[in-house]
Amino acid sequence: MTFPHRRKLHSWASALLCLALPAVMAAAGPARADTYPSQPVRLVVPFPPAGGTDVLSRLVFNKVGVATHWNVVVENRAGAGGNIGLDVVAKAKPDGYTLGMGQTANLAINPTLYPKMPYDAVKDFTPVVLVSAQPVVLIVRADSPYKTVADLVAAAKAKPLSMASAGTGTVGHLTGEMFARRAGIKMLHVPYKGASPALTDLLGGQTDFYFATPPIAMPMIKAGKIRALAVTSAKRLPLLAAVPTVAESGFAGFQAEDWKALVAPAGTSPDVVKRLNAEVNKALAQPDTLSKMREEGSEPRGGTPQDLAAFIKSENTRWSAIVRESGARVE
Numbered sequence: 001m002t003f004p005h006r007r008k009l010h011s012w013a014s015a016l017l018c019l020a021l022p023a024v025m026a027a028a029g030p031a032r033a034d035t036y037p038s039q040p041v042r043l044v045v046p047f048p049p050a051g052g053t054d055v056l057s058r059l060v061f062n063k064v065g066v067a068t069h070w071n072v073v074v075e076n077r078a079g080a081g082g083n084i085g086l087d088v089v090a091k092a093k094p095d096g097y098t099l100g101m102g103q104t105a106n107l108a109i110n111p112t113l114y115p116k117m118p119y120d121a122v123k124d125f126t127p128v129v130l131v132s133a134q135p136v137v138l139i140v141r142a143d144s145p146y147k148t149v150a151d152l153v154a155a156a157k158a159k160p161l162s163m164a165s166a167g168t169g170t171v172g173h174l175t176g177e178m179f180a181r182r183a184g185i186k187m188l189h190v191p192y193k194g195a196s197p198a199l200t201d202l203l204g205g206q207t208d209f210y211f212a213t214p215p216i217a218m219p220m221i222k223a224g225k226i227r228a229l230a231v232t233s234a235k236r237l238p239l240l241a242a243v244p245t246v247a248e249s250g251f252a253g254f255q256a257e258d259w260k261a262l263v264a265p266a267g268t269s270p271d272v273v274k275r276l277n278a279e280v281n282k283a284l285a286q287p288d289t290l291s292k293m294r295e296e297g298s299e300p301r302g303g304t305p306q307d308l309a310a311f312i313k314s315e316n317t318r319w320s321a322i323v324r325e326s327g328a329r330v331e
Contacts, residue, residue: 036096036271036272039097040073041072043074043099044085044098044101045074045076045085045100045101046077046085046086046100049076052215053260056101056132056260059289060131060284064280067279081110081114081169082103083119085100086263090120094269099263101131101263104171104315105171105258107261107312107316108318109169109319110330111316112324113330115331125264126265127306128262128263128264128273129281130261130301131259131300132284132300133299134233134257134259134299135214135233136212137221137228137240137297138209138211139212139227139229140152140226140227140229142227144208144227146208146229147227148229149229149230150249150250152208152229153250156183157185162187162207163176163209164192164201164207164209164210165189165190165210166191166198166212167193167194168191168328169328169329171213171257171258172210173211174323176189177326178256179211183251195213195216215296230248232246232256233245234247259301274305280302281302284302285302
């Protein structure tokens with residue numbers, strides 16, 4: 001099955017392909033802010049080309065490149081839930097010429113989900129800036145009897161329902177686990193190898209509900225094939241303005257987001273980090289950046305490196321508790 005959001009992602013990726021041109025990374029000493037960068041900057045994206053993290057990375061750094069004339073080379077290093085790519089960043093020379101686009105999975109969930117990690121998510125990186133965040137969307141089939149969160153909870157209390165996910169330990173899976181505990185319901189978790197097969201079986205009636213990311217959910221919502229019951233952000237998603245939050249649906253304070261954050265190897269010069277932070281914040285503030293991000297259900301964040309450092313620590317604490325409570329493990 002081919003979904004419209006994939007065509008949009010591919011079109012964005014194609015439009016930004018200039019960022020993927022190969023470059024030779026010359027040896028260099030520690031970068032100075034007044035001369036940085038004097039050579040191409042490598043941005044490691046720990047997921048495949050044309051995926052959500054890749055498209056967002058190219059969108060933001062295309063804006064940075066146009067504004068500064070920097071040569072930013074995107075390198076996709078997928079695998080192990082994003083761990084392989086971030087490990088490349090963790091072990092790179094802290095000279096300002098290797099950066100990584102981390103996210104909820106590899107900076108907050110995986111440290112507890114995986115029995116062995118190749119890096120320390122807090123100690124091995126220098127936080128640069130929180131780039132974006134998007135909620136997950138609680139969805140059911142269009143012909144489902146559940147029209148509200150309350151409907152679904154009432155049904156699940158009478159009889160356990162089945163929840164699809166894109167895989168064990170994903171943001172969607174763990175959000176569902178967190179929701180089940182808050183709601184006092186039991187459910188059967190049905191993990192799939194990716195978002196598309198999970199959505200296919202939801203549509204086919206093999207599962208009852210699914211916490212999906214907006215790019216997966218929106219095409220089917222627009223087509224009238226699935227119904228959105230709630231979003232997991234603190235505020236309503238502009239893309240789904242009529243859909244309440246989980247918090248509004250009787251679960252005050254409930255929040256879960258899939259966020260993206262720019263990091264550098266530990267020990268990277270504070271002056272270089274400050275320069276990178278400033279340029280990314282400028283890119284995120286541009287109206288067309290906001291428009292394109294909102295098209296796929298994300299909101300730009302920005303802020304200081306210190307803000308991101310505190311955020312990563314708090315997210316590690318929060319998601320580690322959820323992983324342990326769920327019993328999820330990936331060997």
